[in-house]
Amino acid sequence: MSHTTQPIRTTEPVNFSEALLGKMDRAIQQFPEGKQKSAILTLLHLAQAELGWISVPTMDKIAEILHIQAIEVYEVATFYTMFHLEPVGKYVFEVCRTGPCMLVGSDQLIEHIGQRLNIGVGETTEDGLFTLKTAECLGGCGYGPLLQCRHRFHEHLTPEKVDALIEQYRQGTIEPGAL
Amino acid sequence: MNNRKLLLEHLEVPGIEGIDVYVKHGGYNTLEKALKKMSPEEVVEEVKKSGLRGRGGAGFPTGMKWSFLAKPEGIPRYLVCNADESEPGTFKDRFLMEKIPHLLVEAMVLSSYALGANTSYIYIRGEYMYLLEILEKAIQEAYAKGFLGKNIMGSGFDHDLVVTPGGGAYICGEETALLESLEGKRGNPRIKPPFPAVKGLWGCPTVVNNVETIAAVVSIVRDGGEAYAAIGIGKSTGTKLISACGNLVRPGVYEIELGMTVEEFIYGDDYCRGIANGKKLKACVPGGSSVPILPHYLVTKTAAGEDRLMTYESLADGGFKTGSMLGSGGFIVFDEDQCIVRNTWNFTRFYAHESCGQCSPCREGTGWMEKVLHRLETGKGQLHDIDLLADINKKIEGNTICPLGDAAAWPVAAAIHHFREEFEWHVTHPEEAQTRNYGLIQQPVVA
Structure with a gap:
């Protein structure tokens, strides 16, 4: 199954900025009238880009915006692996671990990042900056080993390159990719 | 060409x-x-x-x-x-x-x-x-x-x-x-x-x-x-993008005319330029992870000894016994140091992770295959586990709504078919299997 994580129940109120609501509205307008549910994945991506993760109140609010039942958002958010259903670090390193990346050293890369950040897979550093996750095939098989962070690919990685990358993220010198 | x-x-x-x-x-x-x-x-x-x-x-x-x-x-x-x-x-x-x-x-x-x-x-x-x-x-x-x-x-x-x-x-x-x-x-x-x-x-x-x-x-x-x-040969017309990866000197995306030899694609100067780090070719999955793996002696030649071509037909020559498929053009190359058991486990973990869960044979079968393969890879397997995999395979194949079940089953079947001795070696040499890889197989399994 794609996902085993259960969404975390929180009652913390959620606030979508005007800019976010505007982007969501434009996404909905792309689909024919009555088919607004098709924008659900875009809305989840947009909400996650602004809020960092997808909480139950966030899903409830998306349901409200799309005029659908909350369960319709829950079942989608729990199916697709890109949505973080619990709080994560500011920078989530998703390291591809599938066959072609493994052939060129992804196992060793994952181990190295874990040691460097002093966390295991699925964990977040104490300062809340980094979360280490593994991902199944990210579609960069010829450019591995690689990781994705905030919609940006970092490819042809070596221990030295990944150390430099961690430092750059710490310094805040890498802009997010898309969204 | x-x-x-x-x-x-x-x-x-x-x-x-x-x-x-x-x-x-x-x-x-x-x-x-x-x-x-x-x-x-x-x-x-x-x-x-x-x-x-x-x-x-x-x-x-x-x-x-x-x-x-x-x-x-x-x-x-x-x-x-x-x-x-x-x-x-x-x-x-x-x-x-x-x-x-x-x-x-x-x-x-x-x-x-x-x-x-x-x-x-x-x-x-x-x-x-x-x-x-x-x-x-x-x-x-x-x-x-x-x-x-x-x-x-x-x-x-x-x-x-x-x-x-x-x-x-x-x-x-x-x-x-x-x-x-x-x-x-x-x-x-x-x-x-x-x-x-x-x-x-x-x-x-x-x-x-x-x-x-x-x-x-x-x-x-x-x-x-x-x-x-x-352009092309027979029913394989036109050009095709091939994304080459794994242990190659020059992985990347190449547009080829269908009909080029696999030999030229792997070793040619205009293409992948051979196996990285001066190593030997061990195996190849020519069309994305779902297609059967080919051992080195069936990659550039068919079982009949003819040149293997980059076409739908030639890559499939020999069926599931000695052939594979062009598939999506995801061309994955393994050097002599790679472990087939580990790679098969890795691919199966992928399918288990990606099964949507709606058909029991795929949801349960991919999970069990992953567990059994992990057991074999970590030296805790038994010889009958290899046959157990084949048995789970048969129960998935053809029994699901979509082809993900088949896509998960075929690579395992092909890996066991061609590399059974490597699977067995993991059982008979559990400690050695943790410290070194099996290497090349020399004796073709009789189809």
Whole structure:
């Protein structure tokens, strides 16, 4: 199954900025009238880009915006692996671990990042900056080993390159990719 | 070998990702030709003549798929581009969309004209979010130039093109799962029939084609279907993008004429330049993780000793005993140091992770295969585990709604068929198996 994580129940109120609501509205307008549910994945991506993760109140609010039942958002958010259903670090390193990346050293890369950040897979550093996750095939098989962070690919990685990358993220010198 | 480029012809042209340079190099001329001089039926006819086959993996004739599209009065039809590239080993569509986004945009309008679709969608995997922005920019440019929108180039044909992301699910590359996802639902494949050509997106007739398939339509209409069919061998016509990865000197995306030898592709100076670090070839998965693995002695030659060619037919020569498949063109190469058991476990873990869970044989079977393979890989397996895998395999294969079950079962069956002694060695030498890899196999298993 794609996902085993259960969404975390929180009652913390959620606030979508005007800019976010505007982007969501434009996404909905792309689909024919009555088919607004098709924008659900875009809305989840947009909400996650602004809020960092997808909480139950966030899903409830998306349901409200799309005029659908909350369960319709829950079942989608729990199916697709890109949505973080619990709080994560500011920078989530998703390291591809599938066959072609493994052939060129992804196992060793994952181990190295874990040691460097002093966390295991699925964990977040104490300062809340980094979360280490593994991902199944990210579609960069010829450019591995690689990781994705905030919609940006970092490819042809070596221990030295990944150390430099961690430092750059710490310094805040890498802009997010898309969204 | 003479190697024409149809998709990547202008790859090296600076600025080809922008509309002005694209137009300067003949971009959107083919769309104009079709809209002004050809009927939709004539466009479909050229695609049929070209012999183009689906480039996403299944290899189904595109013209035939198009001709199945139902055309009831008063109901919209849709073209959906499958840009959910997620078959391990495959990264060709990403390359094409990033480098020459307007080729896909032009091809979407052109193909939609042939199918009578006034709206089309590109469903792109969420991990390619940066490409979504590249495509949206290209689409905006095309609207501004009048290649999209109302009454395109005075033809009376209206078309809107929308690009929308997935959320990280391999299964959404299956066309009915993709449609479910595009409707804003979980990506559970649908029971067929009805096929999408009759009931697809929102219950309307829909064609779903891979990025590369749609992109090929531009050169087919530009040069004529017969000219396209003249490239290649037999039923493998035209050019194909191959994404090469694994232990190669020069991995990457290459456009080849179908019919090139596998030998040239792996070792040729213009292509992958051989195995990295001076090592020997151990095995190859030539068409994405779902196709059978070939041991080194069946990669460049068929079992009959003929040259193996990069065609649908030659790669499949020998069936599942001694052949494989061209599939998506995800060409994965293993050097002598790689462990087949570990790789088989890794692929199975992928399928177990990506199973949508709706069919028990796939949901349970992939999970059990993963557990058994992990046991073997870590030296805790028994000899009968190897037969247990074959047994689970048979219970999955053919018993599921979509092909993910088969895709998970076939690589395991092929790995055991060709590399059984390596699996057995993991059982008989559990400690040694943790410290070194088995190496090359020398004795072909008799088919």
